[in-house]
Amino acid sequence: MNDEVLTARGLRKAYGDRVAVHEVSLALRPGEVLGLLGPNGAGKSTTVGIISGLTVPDAGTVTLSGGLSLASDEAGYKRRIGLVPQDIALYEELPARMNLELFGALYGMPADLLKRRTDEVLAMVGLSDRAKDKPSTFSGGMKRRLNIACALIHDPDVLLLDEPTAGVDPQSRNAIFDNLEMLKAAGKALIYTTHYMEEAERLADRIVIVDHGRVVASGTQAQLFALLPAAQTLQVELDGEPDDAALAGLPGVQRVGQRLDARMTDIGRDTGPLLAALAERGVKVRGLATARATLEDVFLQLTGRALRD
Numbered sequence: 001m002n003d004e005v006l007t008a009r010g011l012r013k014a015y016g017d018r019v020a021v022h023e024v025s026l027a028l029r030p031g032e033v034l035g036l037l038g039p040n041g042a043g044k045s046t047t048v049g050i051i052s053g054l055t056v057p058d059a060g061t062v063t064l065s066g067g068l069s070l071a072s073d074e075a076g077y078k079r080r081i082g083l084v085p086q087d088i089a090l091y092e093e094l095p096a097r098m099n100l101e102l103f104g105a106l107y108g109m110p111a112d113l114l115k116r117r118t119d120e121v122l123a124m125v126g127l128s129d130r131a132k133d134k135p136s137t138f139s140g141g142m143k144r145r146l147n148i149a150c151a152l153i154h155d156p157d158v159l160l161l162d163e164p165t166a167g168v169d170p171q172s173r174n175a176i177f178d179n180l181e182m183l184k185a186a187g188k189a190l191i192y193t194t195h196y197m198e199e200a201e202r203l204a205d206r207i208v209i210v211d212h213g214r215v216v217a218s219g220t221q222a223q224l225f226a227l228l229p230a231a232q233t234l235q236v237e238l239d240g241e242p243d244d245a246a247l248a249g250l251p252g253v254q255r256v257g258q259r260l261d262a263r264m265t266d267i268g269r270d271t272g273p274l275l276a277a278l279a280e281r282g283v284k285v286r287g288l289a290t291a292r293a294t295l296e297d298v299f300l301q302l303t304g305r306a307l308r309d
């Protein structure tokens with residue numbers, strides 16, 4: 001028995017010679033946000049496309065809880081999945097409300113339910129007072145929020161979001177994050193693709209890092225940071241100008257001008273001994289700061305390249 005709402009196994013998709021997705025497997029539980037993190041072209045959209053049923057894989061399976069798959073019941077499967085595509089997909093010249101009604105009609109929702117859900121999702125994304133307006137008159141952030149509302153109209157269990165904050169102002173971005181946290185609290189399962197590691201760090205319970213179509217690492221943030229030789233850096237601001245000889249031989253310590261950067265796996269344990277060693281050598285300390293490793297560091301460690309170009 002498992003409590004997964006979605007299980008993807010061995011997904012593979014090639015376009016000619018180019019393998020976009022290679023043996024990607026992932027699983028998702030209710031109330032969980034899975035961050036799919038990787039640079040441009042890593043295969044995130046293709047993976048999401050396969051899970052949504054828009055892209056046919058060359059190999060692999062996606063199953064929802066209860067054993068539901070595209071092969072067993074395509075309409076039933078799609079009713080449980082919502083997709084927020086990377087490129088905004090709206091009818092620009094139709095009122096916001098009508099956009100939602102059209103999406104709802106695709107799922108065969110009865111009129112009374114559709115009316116109720118339309119009101120609910122408009123309220124959720126903060127667009128109730130713009131229901132009669134056309135997306136062509138909306139800001140980028142408002143269009144994104146309406147796009148998310150369209151994906152939620154049929155109340156899916158699983159929401160796939162493909163870089164949903166592209167071109168969004170900070171205020172709308174925060175509003176989107178609030179919405180996603182609300183959905184998570186309501187037990188929805190979310191796959192969130194991004195190449196912004198700050199977004200993955202903020203939202204994701206677990207993260208799958210992809211590169212060149214392959215999963216290079218997956219786990220909780222703590223598990224991913226554990227892949228680094230040192231998860232934290234203690235920055236020691238020096239008082240005066242100690243000579244390099246006084247600083248020689250301190251393990252994991254690097255001098256950066258008037259500062260020492262000490263890489264540590266356990267900052268609580270390792271700070272005391274370092275400060276004692278510095279005092280013993282007559283090195284005076286003016287201040288301390290800590291810097292935490294980021295997912296960018298994890299990606300760099302695993303691939304030797306930066307996440308963003």
Ligand SMILES: Nc1ncnc2c1ncn2[C@@H]1O[C@H](COP(=O)(O)OP(=O)(O)OP(=O)(O)O)[C@@H](O)[C@H]1O
Pocket residue numbers: 015018019020038039040041042043044045046047086195
């Ligand atoms: N329809 C297609 N035809 C040919 N090649 C494609 C197609 N879709 C994707 N690819 C290629 O597959 C690879 C993975 O693309 P994908 O869009 O899945 O990456 P991504 O991680 O979502 O990147 P981005 O963040 O830029 O959207 C890329 O090399 C891309 O050029």
